[in-house]
Amino acid sequence: METTIANKLKALYKLQALHTQIDKIRQLKGLLPEEVSDYEDKIVGIKTRVDQLKNDLDALKHEFDNTKNLIRASNDAVSKYQSEVGSVKNNREYDALLKEIEIQHLDIQLHQKRLMKIEGDIVNKTSDYRSAQTDLEANQKYLIIKKDELDKISAETQAKEKELTQLALDAGRDIDSNLLAAYTLLRKKAKNGLAIVTVERDACSGCFNHTPAQQQAEIRLHQRIIVCEFCGRILVDEGLVSEGAIT
Numbered sequence: 001m002e003t004t005i006a007n008k009l010k011a012l013y014k015l016q017a018l019h020t021q022i023d024k025i026r027q028l029k030g031l032l033p034e035e036v037s038d039y040e041d042k043i044v045g046i047k048t049r050v051d052q053l054k055n056d057l058d059a060l061k062h063e064f065d066n067t068k069n070l071i072r073a074s075n076d077a078v079s080k081y082q083s084e085v086g087s088v089k090n091n092r093e094y095d096a097l098l099k100e101i102e103i104q105h106l107d108i109q110l111h112q113k114r115l116m117k118i119e120g121d122i123v124n125k126t127s128d129y130r131s132a133q134t135d136l137e138a139n140q141k142y143l144i145i146k147k148d149e150l151d152k153i154s155a156e157t158q159a160k161e162k163e164l165t166q167l168a169l170d171a172g173r174d175i176d177s178n179l180l181a182a183y184t185l186l187r188k189k190a191k192n193g194l195a196i197v198t199v200e201r202d203a204c205s206g207c208f209n210h211t212p213a214q215q216q217a218e219i220r221l222h223q224r225i226i227v228c229e230f231c232g233r234i235l236v237d238e239g240l241v242s243e244g245a246i247t
């Protein structure tokens with residue numbers, strides 16, 4: 001009887017070890033596609049921002065050129081009026097010319113003020129544009145890294161997962177159906193997928209609650225299957241599963 005229970009526990013623990021390996025592979029893959037798609041979404045957002053900043057910058061440069069042209073035109077007008085000052089026929093014409101020149105000078109001042117404002121805006125926008133581009137490049141790099149990682153894992157794990165799944169199927173055949181059903185149910189309920197765990201440092205290594213000394217002594221006897229009173233997982237002593245029987 002003792003051997004039978006001990007063997008049942010060993011077989012179950014072996015099955016658990018295989019399932020844990022499969023879980024780990026699936027976890028790795030389960031996380032990466034999400035990360036890849038997060039980066040893809042993020043990149044779309046940053047690209048939109050880069051495009052918007054580029055458009056703003058183009059508009060500012062266009063306005064800068066326009067304003068410069070307006071200043072040039074005003075300067076030309078001033079030169080023209082000044083050349084006419086010598087050939088005026090009367091005071092009225094003279095006053096009118098001076099008035100025009102004054103108006104042009106005011107315009108030039110306004111345009112120059114505007115030009116300085118645009119120059120400042122261009123400096124700020126250029127800085128925003130460059131940092132957005134740096135951000136974009138960094139995220140594109142991360143995306144490539146994550147994609148490569150995912151491709152590599154997918155290629156590597158496909159064969160391994162298949163092999164482990166087959167081994168788990170074989171291991172499951174040696175376990176009686178009631179115990180296997182209980183194990184499957186426990187695994188489904190447990191967050192970490194562990195249905196059978198060792199007692200380590202006087203505690204259940206599934207939920208880390210204290211395992212009483214008397215219960216530990218009973219576990220070591222392998223006379224019946226004992227479950228953790230806190231989480232319901234099947235408990236085994238480390239001695240049983242570290243005998244080299246578990247591969």
Ligand SMILES: [Zn+2]
Binds near residue numbers: 206207
């Ligand atoms: Zn527990």
